[in-house]
Each structure stands twice: as structure tokens, then as C-alpha cells.
Amino acid sequence: MSLSAFLLVSLVLFSAGLVAIMSRRNLVTILVGIELMLNAASINFMAFNYYTAVDPVVGQIIVLVIIGLAAAEVAIFLSILMVLYRARHDVDVEEIREIRG
């Protein structure tokens, strides 16, 4: 297995995340897309860490941080989602367009 293989896997994950973000109307599925993209980034870190980095601790630390941040993000995201749901009984992003210019 070479570095490029891992990078390609991560690219596929990232693209899948993009599709999810761009096409879905449900906030939860968009969150799933974001998680996919974060994972793609993590894979990249780990792969470069394994194949090229001088100090292999760095990559792992960053991945751990990403995992932690993802947890925080999900906590916030879900609580907002709950509030939003209660207020509007809907989490369809096409309806949430208050930043329209």
C-alpha cells in the first residue's frame, strides 16, 4: 500500500462528504457529510504522518484533536438542531435562508 492509495481513499470520503453537504436538505445528513470530510482530513494526516513526517507523534495528536473538536462540534450542532426543530418543526436548509442578501 502506498501513500497515494490512502490519499485517494480520503479524497473519495471528502467528495462523498461534499455531495452530502451540497445535496441534502436535512441538517442531520449535512452533519454526516461534515463528519465524512473531517475523517478524510484525519486520514490524510495519519498517512503523511506514517510515510513522510519527521516526528510521527504530530499527526496522531492532530487527529486526536480533530476527534475532540468533532465531538464538540456535534454537541453544539445537535443542540442547535434541537432548538431549531422546536422553533420551526423543520430542519430543511432550503427554508433556512435568513442570510439572503
Next chain:
Amino acid sequence: MIATLVIAAFMILAMAGAIYAALVPHTLHCIIGLGLTLFGVAGIYLYLGSPFVAAMQILIYIGGISVAMVFALMLSVSLAKKMKHSEIKVILSSIAAILFLAVMARLIMTTEFPLREEPAGAAAWGVEQIGHGFLTTYSPLFIGLAICLSVAIIAAVLVARREADKS
């Protein structure tokens, strides 16, 4: 050889889960797809010599995050049902994503990476080193993460509760 086969299986699992999650209409199925991907990624971490991170991936991501998402889904009943799904949007965004994928893939294939002589063994970067790193050089990161997490959790509680009071 077996290792190669195993890692290839994990990679395929990860990719398949991701594509499934991206395309499937039902929200719950989507989360399941994410779970598959996370599992596959954990396998990849294992192969890349980091059992600790792989364990964390399973514990936090699959055990924590996915479960939380499912719970959230369950709490709001109508969310669990199938959402409106517009085919045209899926097709358009898939085209954009594939365009992106193609360009990036070409970049990856044509780039020469400065590879290390030989991949480091697991012994050189075990849990001990990670812990040491977190407590010395990267301690600001650690502290920052800790603060961020606690703030996020407190904020999440506050946001959810204040609205509950109002209603």
C-alpha cells in the same frame, strides 16, 4: 499479503459507507453509512500503526458521536422519516464533486511526495509518546481542546435549555 487484503477491505468499507451515506435518502440509513465509514477509517489507522487513535476513533466517533446523532434523531420524531429528496440536486452536486475528485486525484497521482526511508514502527510512536507530546510541546493545544470541549458542552446545554424554558 493478508495485511494488504485486510487493509484493502477496510478501505473499500470506508469508501462504500461514505458513498452510501451521501446518497441514501433515509436519514437513519445515512448515519449507519457514516458508522461503517468510521469503522473502516479505524481499520486504516490501525494499519498506519496507531492502535491508540484507532481505539479513540471507535470509542468517541462510533460510540459517542454516531450514537448521539441517532438519539437526536429519535428525539425529534419527524426527523427520522424520509426527507424530501430532489434527484436533480443529487446529480448536480455529484457532478461537482466528481469534477473535484478528478482534479485532486490527478494532483495526487502526479505529485512526488518526499517519502521517508522506511515507515516508522509502532514502538516509535506509541501511547507514551502521544501523552508526552500532549503534556509538553503541544500542551497549549491540549488545554485549548479541553476548554473548547467544556465550553461546547456547556453552551449546548444552555442553548437547548433556554429555549426549553421559553416554551
Next chain:
Amino acid sequence: MGIPILSLILLCPVLATAAVMLVPAGRDQMVRWISVAFSLLALILSAIVWMAYDQTVGGLQFEEIVPWVPAVGITWHMAVDGFGVLLVMLNSLVWFTGVLTMWSLAYRVKEYFAFMTLLVVGVYGVFMTQDLFLLFFFYEIAVVPMYPLILIWGSTRKEYAAMKLMLYLLVGSALLFPALLAIYHVAGLGTFSMVELGRHTFGIEFQKFVYPFVYLGFGVLAGMFPFHGWSPSGHVAAPSAVSMLHAGVLMKLGAFGILVVGIRLLPEGATYWAPLFAVLAACGILYGAFVALRQTDFKFVIGFSSVSHMGIVLLGLNLGVLGVASADAFNGAVFQMFAHGIMTALFFSTVGYIYDKAHTKTISDFGGLGSQMPRAVTIFIIAGLCGAGLPGLASFWAELLVFLAAMKTYPILGAAIVAGLVLTAMYILRVFQQAFFGPRNPKWDGLTDMVGWELLPRAILVAVLILFGFFPNLILGLIDPTTQILMEGF
């Protein structure tokens, strides 16, 4: 390195901002006392710096050098030369008197003083730092609080004025920032230290190209004709102490920037462009005076007089670059920065007082105000006479030195500017006559005149004007050695 006195001065407004923010809501009196205490402390420290500055040696003193971001060569490098000492003093004086002027403010006191001291931080920083990056950093700190200050506490089309001011100044910054980066990059020394950069000789073509960016970028803040549009409306809209700081000190940042960045680092570019900019500055002097003649609002008159008087500063700088008139032009320009700062602060402080009482700034609404507010009127008249260049008040010497240089370099232009003094006298006297003299207007009989502490800040400024009006050598002795060092660069 002894006591880092410059950092201590800078720390005063920083601590004041922090302390003011920590005061519980509703304790307005405490906010005021905190502000006045810290500004007094800064004033005392500035006075110590002035006393301790070795005038026989000149040059940069009280140096503090601490590496900050060594990777790109940013250093916490604080030091002042004669100009810096003078302008730090100016800032301390205007801050102190500004706080006292706003003593009676009642609306959102805490936020007001927090923003105002933040602005002061930026101004101190620019006058003290010898690091190009920090200079720009502090410059922006000084500029940005203007927006909320005008928007929240202002009057007379405040949204419009605040937005206009912000846009003009941001355009200035946009010109400036690439120019500063280009200076850093082209020098290739890997340091932002202006002392180091000053030793480097830039290519003549580069200097010619970059200098206008620096000049215009800083010039916008200095109220340079024809990019002065923000200044009159900004002054009019801002609350009095902000106008004081703004016209009194902030506009000097622009001129100071031209001096320390433009002229010191790019002398040949400055020389190349000086004739054009000198003529523009002269136009600004006459233009400001003419337009002031037509204004109907107190603050607009002062605003345009600021354009006119800052024209003298800019003219002095450009004439100094041309170097025909030895040190007089630079000395005059720097002197004028100080004198105009004090004078305008006095103007706005007094007009602010009248406005607070009468709730109008339209000149023709008044008439015979001299009977009702003799003290306020007297103080305004002193400021006005200073503006008209009356001997015995500080600006006379500044203008004299610049005019001297102008007469030597461009005699016809110089004569025209000297004749412009008549215009200055005309618009000032017009205000006196319409607002203060004439029959007593019974509408204003209820107004109370300044008493006690209200008189204090204005009295301090008047005293400063008169002191340096009669003993100009106190200032010239301070700045002349620095000017001599500057002149060696040409």
C-alpha cells in the same frame, strides 16, 4: 535597560480600558475616576520622559527591545526621539483634558471610556514604536474605535459621518499596507525594525513608486487636500472629547507616519514627489480657509480650519524634504502638529460645552453669547486667535517657521499662504461676531457659564498654548536635535 517607561505609558490606557470594562454596570462615577486617574498618571509619566530626554544628544532614547515574532522580524521596539516625546506629551494632554471634558457624559459611560482609551492606546503605540509592523498595528487600533464612538455618541448625520470616515481611512490603510509590506520585502533584511530599515538604501525607482502610496495612505488621516472629505463631517458628528482626540491627535498620526515611514525610509522618493505634494498642501491651506468662510456650523468651521492648519504641517514636511530651508520646515511642521493639536482640542472642548448647554451648533442661532457665557466665549476666542496665528500663542511660531521655509523655497507660493492668514482671521472673526458679539439674545439667558472643574481642562490647554507661545524654545530645543539628525539623511 532601566525602567521601561514607554511601555508603562502605553500600559496606562491599556489598564484603563481593562479596568473600565471590569467596573460593574451603573457605576459611572467610578469609570470616570478610573479614566482620569490613569490619564493623569500617563501625563505625569510623559512629563518625566520630556524632562529626562537628553536634548543635547537627540535621537532615539528610552529604547526597549524585546523580540516578539522573531521568525518574521517583529520586535517590541519602543523608543522615542524628540518628535515622539513631543507627540506623546500632546496625546497625554489631550487624553487627560478629554476625559475631564466628557465628565458630564451620561449615556453608556462605560463603553464610551473603554473605546476612547482604546483609541489612546493606538495613538501612544504609533508615536513610540520603532517597528513597522507594530506601527501599522497600533495605527489600526487607533482608527477603528472611531466608528463606534461616532455612531453611538455622535450627532448630526452620525451614521453617514461614521461610515464615510471609516471608508476613507480604510482606503488609506489599503494603500498603506501593501506599501509597508513592499518596504519590508524589498529591503530583504527580514526585520520590521525601522531603525534597521532606515540604514538600508532603497533603489531610487522603488522609492519613487512606493512613496506616493505611503504619503497618500497616511495623508488621508492627516486630512490631506483633496482627500480631507471625512474630516469635517467626522469632527462635526463626533462627541467633543472624540473630536478633541481625533482632530487633536489622530490627524497627527498621519503626518507622523509620513515623517517616520515616508521621509525617513524613502528620502529620495520623498524628494521626487515633494514639489507636487507641497503645492497640494498649499492649496489645502487656502482651500480650507475659503470653505470655512461659508460654513454655518461651529464644528464645520473648525473642521475646515483643521484642513487648513494640517496643510501647514504637510507643507512643512514637504518643504523640509526639499531641504532648501535647513531645519526650519521640519521644526515648524512638528511644532504645528503640537500647537494645532492643543488648539483644536481647545476648540472642540469649548464648542462641545456650548453645544451641551444650547443643543445647537449653528452659528446664526447665537448672538451676544458673550454676555451669557463670558468664560466659554473667552476661551473660544483664545483658541480662535491661536488659529489666526496671533503671536504669543503657540501656533504662531509653527506657522512662522513653515512660512519662512516656504518663502525661501517658493516665494510666490509662500506669499500667497501668508496672505491666506487674512482669510483665517476672516472666518474666525466672522464666528466671533455672529455668535458671541452683537445684542444679547434672551433665548440663551438660562445658560450657565463654565465653573470650577469645567474650566479646568480648558484652562490647562490655554495655559499650554500661552506657555509655548512665549517660550517656543522649550519645544524647539526638544525637536531641533532630532531634526538635525533627520536632515543628515538628505
Next chain:
Amino acid sequence: MNPAILAIVVIFTPLVAFATAMLFCMKAHRIAQGLILGGGAVSVVGAFLLLLGGPSETQSIVWLSSGSLELSFGFMFDGLSLSFGAVVALITFLVQVYSIGYMHHDPAKTRYFALLGLFGWAMLGFVYAVDLLQALIFWELVGLASFFLIGFWYEKPSASAAARKAFLLTRIGDTGLLIGILLIINISGMAHIPALLDAETGLTTMVSEGTLTLLVLLIFMGIMGKSAQFPLHTWLPDAMEGPTPVSALLHSATMVAAGVFLFARLHPLFMASETAILVVLCIAIFTALMSATIAMVETDLKKVLAYSSIGQLAFMLAALAAGGLLAGILHLILHAVFKALLFLCAGSYIHHFETNDMREIGRRGGRRMRWTTAGLVIGGASLAGLPPLAGFFSKEEVLASLSHGGYHLIWFLALFAAFLTAYYTFRMVFFIILPDRPLEADATVHDSSPVILGPIIFLTIATVLGGLILGPLAAILLLDVPHHSLLSMLPAILCALAGVFVAWWDFGRSRATRRGFVGAVPVLHRLFSRKWYVDDVYQAVFARFIQLMATVLHRVEVDLLDGGADRLADVTRWTGGWTARLQSGWVQAYIASGVVVVALAGYFLGSR
């Protein structure tokens, strides 16, 4: 005692009195009055001590140094400073005493007295100044004091307008003066008066005659403003809006004389330029004739005196320009004495009758104020140049210096001006002492109080004996006393007597028409009573021009510079409005476009 210390006492005591009165005594009128009078008395004593001490070395310190420039602050103790300084201090003090009575009922008299102190300081500082810039500073401060004193009754619109006009017109002259001084500093690198005047190393050796002419004419502009010479004279008659003692002190005796004093101070420079002399002579003689003609038709007592001041100042300048240093200074000093006397008398009448119209003063019994009337007649006779009063000697010297200088046409015109002077002066006198209808038996007319009469009587005596100072003055100025034959004095005496006689014929005798001979020529009468249309020309040309410029530039500001910026902002906003429509708020579209852009960028950048 060191003269420098004495000079500091003389100059700065009034300042201290002024500051103390302004800061601490605004309510305590009596204390303020006492302070100012005390300061004035100290100045008088000091100035006379200096005068008795005789000329001595100049003393100065460095005041300002910037680059190569060095300015000094110090005092000159030559005959000119000492004699004029003593006169200034004396008349200032007398006017202060007089003001106690005159301003007795004014509620703001502390301010008034304080300003007199300010004026005393500024004027004395000017007289002893050693450096051109130092002189300029005090010169401007004198103008400032004048501004405040003319506008003392600032609630009267005419008074504040007059103050503004005085400040602006003198300021126009001062522009020339400042340019001249700046040029001198630039050329010679100094402004120290004795050094500039030095015959071997001074200014005259540094520049060509053309340049020198330019320089002295620029300085003369300042003199024209301050000493009210055509065409900058129109502020002086208007300045009569101020309290009468102020007119006596500033606008006849001392402040307006500052211009003449400066001319005398820089006399050698003017003498070095033929052209400048001619220009000054022409302006001076024209001013003298013009002011005399206007005074002939004026009925306001103070304005007649104001125009006569303009004319007499022109006489002084003419004498100085013709080379008669002694004549000019003598007339300067003696005119200060008798013109102050005339104004104080006028003030006494005005204080009593509360009108400025001399015909009305006469009709209401002005001549019953005997002491005042005596002062007026003696002062008037002196102004007319009747022997043996002070004015006779000085005017005699002036005319003699003109004829000695060889300017015969000017001499002749000056004689004519002297005739006119005698004519209008006695027109004024006859209006007051010989009113056109018999006086009623009015018991209420009485003479003024002793504080007012004291200075008048003192100055009357000084006017009678003034001619005696000729010898001592020449000695202190180190000049020779000229001797004139009786024959050479005859034309002047005859002119004066003729003037008095014609005035009697027109206004004094019982069947007089009281219209004057000018009244027979309506065109001239209108020209004179409209003051030669100078003010109208100013109004029509300069004021309108400046207003027009201001309006045009104001439009430029509003429409072009400011408006242009606003238009730019409008365009931006409009563009923004259009582009905002692209912002659908549909986040997914943003992301998609972002992805496409990144992909394209990656394609083009990656293909390199």
C-alpha cells in the same frame, strides 16, 4: 540700576496687572482699577527713569533657535525708544486716570481696565523691542488689544463690526509686513534691528536696491495698516465706536503711531531706496489731503478727530520719508500729546451730552464746560499749527524737512493740507463754541469731574509748553537742532491763519451759512461725505470677490470632492445591491460554487 531690569519692570507690570485683574478680580472693580492704575504708574516712573538714564547699550538674549535661525529678545535703549516709551507710558497712565471718571457707570469696567493693561504691556513691549520679530509680536498684540477695546461694547453690532474691520484691515497690512520680515530673515539670516541697520554690515550692504525697495515697501504695507494710510485707512474712523478714552489712547496717540515709530526705527533702510521714498511720500500726501477733505464735511466729533489723526500720521510719514527724522519724531510725540488732549475733551463732552454730533453739543451749551472747552481750543489751535503751541513747532519742522529734501510739489501740497487742517479744526471749534442759535439758560450743564479734568488740564499745559522739548529731543536722538529763519516759517503760519479765518467766515461769524465752501460744489461734497467711496469699492470688489471664492469653493467641496465621494459610494452601493441578489442565502449553492472554483483552480494551477 540695570536698564534691562528697569525695562522688564516697565513692560511687564501692566501684564501682571492685566492677568491678575482678569483672573481674580472680575467682580472686584475697585481692586482691578487700582491694580491697573498702579501698574500704569509704575510704568510711567520706570519709563521716565529710563529716559533720564539716557541712551545705553542694547541688551538681548536668545529667544528661539531653530536650525541656523536665531531670534533674540531684548531691549533697545536709544533715544527713539526712550522718548517714545516715556510718552506712551505717560499717556496710557493719564487715560487710565481719565477712564475712572469716564467709565464710572459701566458694569464691565474691570474688563476695560484689564484690557488697558494689556495694551500698555503690548505697546511698551513694541517700543523697546530689539528684534524685528519681537516687534512684530507686540505689534500684533497691540492690534489685539485694539480689537478688544474697539469692540468693548460688543453688544452694539456697529462696535463689533468696527472691531472686526480694524483687525482685518491691519491684518492685511501685517501680511505684507510679515512677508517682508520673513524675506529679510531669509536673506540676512537675522532679525536683530541694530545689526540690520548697521551701515557697514547691515541689510543695505547685502541686497540690491531693487530688492531693498521691495522689502521696505512690504514693511510699509504693515505701516499703512497700523497707521491708517490710504488705502487701508478706513478702519480708523469706524474704530471710534470704542470708548472715547480708547480712541484717545490707541487711535490717536500711541497705537496708530506704532507704524510711524516702526518707520523711524527702520529709517536708514527706507532712506536707502529712492523709489520707496517716493511711494511713501505720494501715499502720505494723498492720505493727508483726502482725510482733511473728509474731515471738512464730517459732523461726528470723534470722526473729525479720527480723520485728523490720519492726516497728521501722514504728515509724520512724509517728514520721515523726506529725511527729517527729528521732524517726524517730534510731530509723533507732540501730536500724541495734543491729539490725546482733543480726544479727552471730546470724551468729556460726549460723556456729558451723550451725543457725538458736534453741532448738537454746541447747541446744548458745550462751551459752558469751561475747562474742557479751553482744552479743546488750545488743542485745536495746536492741531491747526498756530504759534506758539506744540503743533506749530512740529508742523514747522515737518514742512521744513519737506522743502529741505527738495520735494517742492509735496511741500506745496502739504501746505495746502495744513490749511485744510486749520480750516476743519476750527470748523469743529466754532461749531462748539459759537452755536447757530443762542444758548438757553440751562443750569444742568456743568463741567466734568476732577478725574476727567485732571488729565485734560495736564495735557493742556503740555500742549502749551510742548515746543520746549525740541532741544532735549534732538540731544537724545543725537541729531542737530535745525535753525529756521522767520521767513521760512511764514508760509505755514499764514496757511494756518488763513484756515482759521475761512473757518470763521464759514462757521463762526453771526451771518455764516454753516455749510462750508465745499457745500457750494455738490460733486465734491458728495465725494467727501461718501469718504471718497473707498469703503464702497472695498465692498464691491474685495468683499464680493472673497465671498464669491468662498461660495465657489464651498460648492466644489459639496458637489465635487465630498459629493464625488458620495457618488462613488452610491455606485458601490448600487453594485452591491446587484451582487447581493446572487446571495440567495442558499448555503449549499455557495458550497457548490466554492467546490467548482477550487476544482478549476486546482486544474489550472496543478497543470503547471
